[in-house]
Amino acid sequence: MNPYSEEMNAIREGVQALCAEFGNQYWREIDEAKAFPEKFVNAFTDAGWLAAMIPEEYGGSGLGLAEASVILEEVNRCGGNSGTVHGQMYNMFTLLRHGSEEQKQQYLPKIAAGKLRLQxxxxxxxxxxxxxxxxxxxxxxxxxxxxxxxxxxxxxxxxxxxxxxxxxxxxxxxxxxxxxxxxxxxxxxxxxxxxxxxxxxxxxxxxxxxxxxxxxxxxxxxxxxxxxxxxxGFRYILDGLNAERALIAAECIGDGRWFVEKAASYANERVVFDRPIGKNQGVQFPIAEAHIEIEAADLMRWRACDEYDNGKNAGASANMAKYLAAKASWEAANACLQTHGGFGFACEYDVERKFRETRLYQVAPISTNLILSYVAEHLLGLPRSF
Structure with missing residues (x-):
């Protein structure tokens, strides 16, 4: 699997093009109104992105978890919130892997065509x-x-x-x-x-x-x-939950890259004491550290996706990817907010909105503590703690 293949780059460019139609002002207004981004979700569906993982025989694109992760990553990296659409991606696994042929025929073509949502x-x-x-x-x-x-x-x-x-x-x-x-x-x-x-x-x-x-x-x-x-059912649903964790990791990586790019841009432009604040190592280092940790989390994301798409047990990798990416995105959020100073709290800069959004993933869809318990027990052979 090549994360930077022509196919992957085409997916990134396609999602970026769609997201360009829904800029920061759109997401800011949706957030202020506590509304659901119906226009974005409809456009996303019509473009076929939510049908990416549905097999071609049911009207989808037949792509894997790796490609799906890129789709969601790019939504967040462009400043959007893929939490409004990601459910259909990972919920699909339960139906795809364990549903009867009759159930697949009944639901999947309609989901692929955008006539039904499984969110x-x-x-x-x-x-x-x-x-x-x-x-x-x-x-x-x-x-x-x-x-x-x-x-x-x-x-x-x-x-x-x-x-x-x-x-x-x-x-x-x-x-x-x-x-x-x-x-x-x-x-x-x-x-x-x-x-x-x-x-x-x-x-x-x-x-x-x-x-x-x-x-x-x-x-x-x-x-x-x-x-x-x-x-x-519990065994079946774990398939969807492991996919969910890998996809959430990708979303966090998208968030992290948004924060790092936003912070670096502002640090280059903001002048205090007659010099860009980006010249100060106290500003540089947290941004650089955030970038390094996002890149490291990205590697675990690809490992989890590769295992999943090749039919291997991806439980450990998916959990670790989610842990690393959620932690890295939260630290990037803090670095970005600190870089912006008071302006980081101003809604017009979008930092505070994304700051709140990425904080969720320390808690959900599984808390960081539960992941640590999983690793301790299943990978390190330590006694079960609960």
Missing amino acids: SMAVTEPSAGTDTTKIKTTAVRKGDKYVINGQKVWISRVQHSDLMILLARTTPLNEVKRKADGMSIFIVDIAEAQKNGLTVQPISNMVNHETNELFFDNLEIPAENLIGEEGK
Whole structure:
């Protein structure tokens, strides 16, 4: 895999061209209004970028995780927020790898054509957090339907998605041998669900990121909406979560490069005491350090993508890529804000907006502490800490 091949460069140039139509002023106004960037998402969809990973036989481009990561990286590097579209990229893996042929035929061509959006994945719950095996949402088989009851939290883009991947317990925790067993995944028609048992409650937050709390009250969904085998949903969903971590790493790398370029440009232009502030090593060094760390995180991103696209277990690399990139982008954000001084807090410079956006990835979609625990246990052989 060559990150700088003609194909990769063509992808970068294509995304950059589209993003040029949605400049800083557009994203600033969207952020101020706490609105969803519908025009951008529609243009992004119409250009085929969200269908990049769908196989050609279903109407997509048949590209891999590496190419998808470049697409999302460039959105952030251009000053946008790919958090508004990334869900469809990684949610796709669950359906692609574990869905039946009938499910793929039913949904993928419409998703590729932009007629359906698969932007939401409902996993997290208030009382379980990152301990997914403790989820309490249940799915009980009754004839040709499953009845869903429970609650989810921090579920993104529900109000701007047609379909949702849902994880629920089909066998009680006290009846399974392994706590990861007994969970199943379903594909849910959101509009139909809201008519008969799904309530969506928006959560206001510090980032303009559309996220929600969901309540399921005897929601009935067709049994045919079960993806794969009943009880194996946790294993299935890990495929999507590992892809998610690699893609989030790419987004953070895009953010980091935006911060570094923004800081270097301002340091060259801003004159204090009759000299550009970029002449001062106290200004230079944090920017240079941020650049180095972004480049190092990028290498782990490519390793994770290469493993994933070649059918290898990418869990460790994806986790480490996400950790390194999120840390590097946050440090780049701090360097950029410090370089701008007071102007870094002014909305018109966009630094404070991107500063808030990239801070999210220290916490989600998996916290840095959980990644450290994973590495300690699975790579270093240390005792499990929880």
